[in-house]
Amino acid sequence: MSEVGSLKPEEDAFGQKLWAAYKENQVFEIVERDDGYIDAMSLKGYFSGYEDWQFEQKAMKFVKGRVLDIGCGAGRHSLYLQNEGFDVLGIDISPLAIKVCKLRGLRKTKVISIEEVKFQPDSFDTIIMMGNNFGLFGNFKKARRLLKRFHNMTSENALIIAVTRDPYKTDNPAHLEYHKLNKEKDRMGGQVKIRSRFRKYVGRWFDYLMVSKEEMKEILRATGWKVKQFIDTEDAQYVAIIEKDKLIVSRKRK
Numbered sequence: 556m557s558e559v560g561s562l563k564p565e566e567d568a569f570g571q572k573l574w575a576a577y578k579e580n581q582v583f584e585i586v587e588r589d590d591g592y593i594d595a596m597s598l599k600g601y602f603s604g605y606e607d608w609q610f611e612q613k614a615m616k617f618v619k620g621r622v623l624d625i626g627c628g629a630g631r632h633s634l635y636l637q638n639e640g641f642d643v644l645g646i647d648i649s650p651l652a653i654k655v656c657k658l659r660g661l662r663k664t665k666v667i668s669i670e671e672v673k674f675q676p677d678s679f680d681t682i683i684m685m686g687n688n689f690g691l692f693g694n695f696k697k698a699r700r701l702l703k704r705f706h707n708m709t710s711e712n713a714l715i716i717a718v719t720r721d722p723y724k725t726d727n728p729a730h731l732e733y734h735k736l737n738k739e740k741d742r743m744g745g746q747v748k749i750r751s752r753f754r755k756y757v758g759r760w761f762d763y764l765m766v767s768k769e770e771m772k773e774i775l776r777a778t779g780w781k782v783k784q785f786i787d788t789e790d791a792q793y794v795a796i797i798e799k800d801k802l803i804v805s806r807k808r809k
């Protein structure tokens with residue numbers, strides 16, 4: 556999963572999980588980290604609706620205009636916004652995820668990686684990266700490169716609404732050790748190298764980036780974006796409402 560190039564069917568482990576959840580009510584997601592740590596999570600959340608949400612309800616209130624949903628999964632946010640009358644494009648690297656979105660009624664979709672996202676200037680007013688998808692920025696450098704690109708393809712008052720987790724808010728020794736090793740390798744502490752597994756399907760290894768609020772501000776610095784507001788949750792997860800930094804734009808114009 557991730558980076559450039561379309562997924563081969565045997566690599567679309569995440570899509571296979573969504574497909575199984577959609578068709579057979581298969582509900583577990585297995586994620587493998589490169590230190591061997593295995594996590595199993597319920598897939599139910601990917602099919603949840605507005606009434607099931609808490610912090611996401613608050614986040615959706617900020618959405619305006621034309622929306623790009625990056626890594627839309629089974630399309631829960633795109634479908635909600637489409638039903639509310641927004642013009643939404645859901646994109647995902649997984650062909651099967653996009654198939655599920657279409658079957659669930661999402662009208663505008665595209666199989667594409669975040670790496671390949673390139674649209675004309677002023678194409679969107681809101682970019683959403685839900686379900687921890689700030690992580691799709693992968694690493695510090697790539698995040699800054701993509702943020703600058705997103706600046707160009709969005710309108711003057713555009714917002715990015717992105718969810719992540721503060722990786723350091725944990726007392727799990729395996730995670731704390733992983734952050735330490737990452738930093739020794741000159742990676743961000745929460746830059747987790749993971750892959751998705753499902754039955755015989757094995758996803759590609761990719762970096763998923765979890766950041767603290769301070770790290771997020773550092774990533775955004777001088778990209779043309781800044782944090783407008785954070786929405787906290789009961790645990791380490793939080794939403795960042797990110798707006799254009801007008802100061803940077805006006806300085807650039809001079």
Ligand SMILES: C[S@@+](CC[C@H](N)C(=O)[O-])C[C@H]1O[C@@H](n2cnc3c(N)ncnc32)[C@H](O)[C@@H]1O
Pocket residue numbers: 556557558569570600601625626627628629630631632646647648649652667668669670684685686687688691
């Ligand atoms: C954690 S899920 C979140 C799904 C959805 N946003 C939600 O909240 O229900 C991550 C999604 O990102 C997609 N994805 C992973 N790597 C990607 C990439 N490089 N470009 C675009 N989408 C990607 C996965 O296929 C998956 O659907």
